[in-house]
Amino acid sequence: MDYLTLLQILDSALRLATPLLFACLAGLFSERAGIFDIGLEGKMLMAAFFSAATAYSTGSVWLGLLAGIAGSMVLSGIHGLASITFRGNQLISGVAINFLASGLTVLIGLSWFKLGGQTPSLSGDARFQGIDLPFAEAAMSVPLIGPLYAEVLSGHTLLVYVALLCVPATWYILYRTRFGLRLRAVGENPAAVDTAGISVVGLRYAAVAICGVLCGLAGAYLATGLGASFVKEMTAGRGYIALAALIFAKWRPWYALSATLLFGLLEAVSNRYPSLDLGFITLPSQFMQALPYILTVVILAGFVGKATPPRAGGQPYVKER
Amino acid sequence: MEQLPKWADLIVVPLVGLILAFILSMLMVLATGHDPLDALKLMVSGALGSTYGWGYTLYYATNFIFTGLAVAVAFHASLFNIGGEGQAALGGLGVALVCLFIPWPHWTIALLAATAAAGIFGALWALIPAYLQAKRGSHIVITTIMFNFIAASLLNYVLVNQLRPKGAMDPATAKFPKPSHLPSLGEILNSVGIPFAKGTPANVTLLVALAACVFVYYLIWRTRLGYQLRAFGKSQPAAVYAGINPVKITIITMMISGALAGLMAINNVMGEAERLILGSVEGAGFIGIAVALMGRSHPIGILFSALLFGALYQGGAELGLWTSIPRELVIVIQALVILFTGALDNMVRLMVAKVLVRPKRAEA
Structure with a gap:
C-alpha cells in the first residue's frame, strides 16, 4: 500500500466518521442528562429525508439543513414527552421513534416525489460543496505532511469541520459551564439537582433538544454532504454504531472523537478492501462490518476498561418519593 | 396517579392506545392524498376477507x-x-x-x-x-x-x-x-x-x-x-x-x-x-x-x-399491491402502537383515568 492510498483511506475515514461523530455527541448530551436514546438512528433518518427533500424543492442546502434539524427535533420532542413528561420507558420510546422515521420517510417520500421512497438527486447549491483549506495547493509540495494536509484535511464540506469543532465545544459546555455541570449532575443524581432548586425537567428537555439538533446535522450531512439524495434506510445502522461509539468513548467528548474516527476508519477500510488479507489470515468483509459491534460488546463486558454509564440513565425522575 | 380497575388497565388502555395509533395513521393516509376509509376497507378485506x-x-x-x-x-x-x-x-x-x-x-x-x-x-x-x-x-x-x-x-x-x-x-x-x-x-x-x-x-x-x-x-x-x-x-x-x-x-x-x-x-x-x-x-x-x-x-x-x-x-401488503400507499404504512402504525401502548402508556392511562375514575368519585 503506497502513501497516496493510505491518504485516500484516511480521507474517506474522516468523511464516514462525521455522521457518527454528530450522532455520538448527540447521544452524549442526552445520556449524560440521564435520557437513554436508542432513537439516534431514526432521528438521523428523518433529518436526512427532510434535508434532502427541502434542499431539492428550494434549491438551498441551508434551508434543507434547517428542515432536517426541524424533522429531527420533532422526534426529539416525542422522545422528551414520552420519557420526561410521562415518565415512560425511554428504550421503548427510542424503538418507536426508529420505526416512525423508517415508515414516515418512505410514506412521505413516495407521496411527494413518487420515486420509490427516494428524493431526486441534488446538485449545485442544494448540496454542501467541498471547501479547500487555505494553502492546500501550496502545501502539496511539502513532503509527507503536505499531502496529508491537502488530501485528508482539506476539501471536505463545511459540516465535517463543524463536527470536528463540536468536540471541543461539547467538552467546554459539559466541563466548563454551569449548564454542563448541571446537565451531568442531572444524569447522575437528579434528586440532588432538584433539591438545589434547578428544574430537572427543563435540563433534560434542553439535553434532548441539543441531541435533536446534532442528529439533524448528522442526517443532513448524510443526504446533502456525503450523499446527493435521500435513499430509503440510508442511515443503515449508523445510529447504532454511534451508540456503540458512545459506549466505546465512555460518554466523554474527546474519546467520542477517537471512537468515531476508529469506526469511520473501519468502514473506509472495509469499503476499500472487501476482504482484508493480513498475510496469515484473510478477514471476510462480514467480519469487518461486524467489528464495531463486536468491539463494543467486548468493551461493555468490561474486559478492556470498564464503561460506566451515567448513574440515573434510563430512569424517569419522580419528584417527592 | 389514580389506580385503574384491572380490566381497564389490561384491556381499555391498550385498546385506546391502538385506536389513537390508528387515527393518527389514517390522518397520515389522508395527508398523502388517499381516502383512509378505502384504505382501511382494503386492508381488512385483504387480510380477513378470504381464506x-x-x-x-x-x-x-x-x-x-x-x-x-x-x-x-x-x-x-x-x-x-x-x-x-x-x-x-x-x-x-x-x-x-x-x-x-x-x-x-x-x-x-x-x-x-x-x-x-x-x-x-x-x-x-x-x-x-x-x-x-x-x-x-x-x-x-x-x-x-x-x-x-x-x-x-x-x-x-x-x-x-x-x-x-x-x-x-x-x-x-x-x-x-x-x-x-x-x-x-x-x-x-x-x-x-x-x-x-x-x-x-x-x-x-x-x-x-x-x-x-x-x-x-x-x-x-x-x-x-x-x-x-x-x-x-x-x-x-x-x-x-x-x-x-x-x-x-x-x-x-x-x-x-x-x-x-x-x-x-x-x-x-x-x-x-x-x-x-x-x-x-x-x-x-x-x-x-x-x-x-x-x-x-x-x-x-x-x-x-x-x-x-x-x-x-397482510393488509399492508395488499395496500402496496393495489394502491400507491406503500406497505411502509404498516411500519408507521407499528411505531405508533409501540409509542402509545409502550412509551406513552402513562399518558393514555391518564386519559382513561380521567374518563373512568372521576365520575365514580362524584357518585360516591
Missing part, C-alpha cells in the same frame, strides 16, 4: 406469536430483549442445518428436530448478552442490539461462503429435501373437507405457536421458576433477599426468551421458504416488541395482538 388472506394473516401471526412471547417472557423479569431479530436469524440457521444435512423419514420427526435446533440456536445467541448482563452488568438492551448486527453479519458470511450451493448467485441455502416439508394449513384443512386456499404459507407451525402460548402461561404463572422470574422483575433486591439467584434467573429467562424467538424459524424458514435466505426474519423480531406491549405480556393478549399485526401485515 387466501387468512392464510397469510395466520402465517404472519405465527411469527409474531413467537417473537411476542419472547419479548414478554423477558419483560416479566424486567429484561428488555430487543435481540429477537438476531435470535430468530440464528434459529433459522439451526433449522437449516438440521433440515439440510440430516435425511428425515417424515416431517413430524423433522419438525421435532427443527424445533429443538431452532430453540437451542436462539437460546445460545441470547446466552452471551444474558451472561454479560448477569455477571458483568453490561446493559442487555445494548448488547442484544449489537448481537442483532453481529447475527446479520454472521449469517451473511455463512450463507455466502459456506451454505450457498455452487453456482447460485443469491445468498441462500439449497432447497430443503422433500420429507422436511411441513403441511400447510390449506393441505390440512382440505384433507378434512374444509375449503381453505392452497398455496398460502400458514402451516402446522401455528399449532406449535399455540402450544408455546400455553407453555408460557404455565411457565410464568404456574411454576416456581415463573414465580421467581416475576419476583425478580418486580424487585431485584427483594428477590435476592428471598433467596433467588439473580444470575441464574437472568440467564434462564433470556435463554427461554431467545429460544422462543428462535422457534419463529420453523415457521418462516422450514414452513414457508423451505430454505434459509438472507434477512429472512424481516423485522418480525422487532414487531414482537409491539405485540408484547399491546398484549400486556400475557399469552392471550399476545395471541390477539399477534393476530392483529398479522392482519396488518
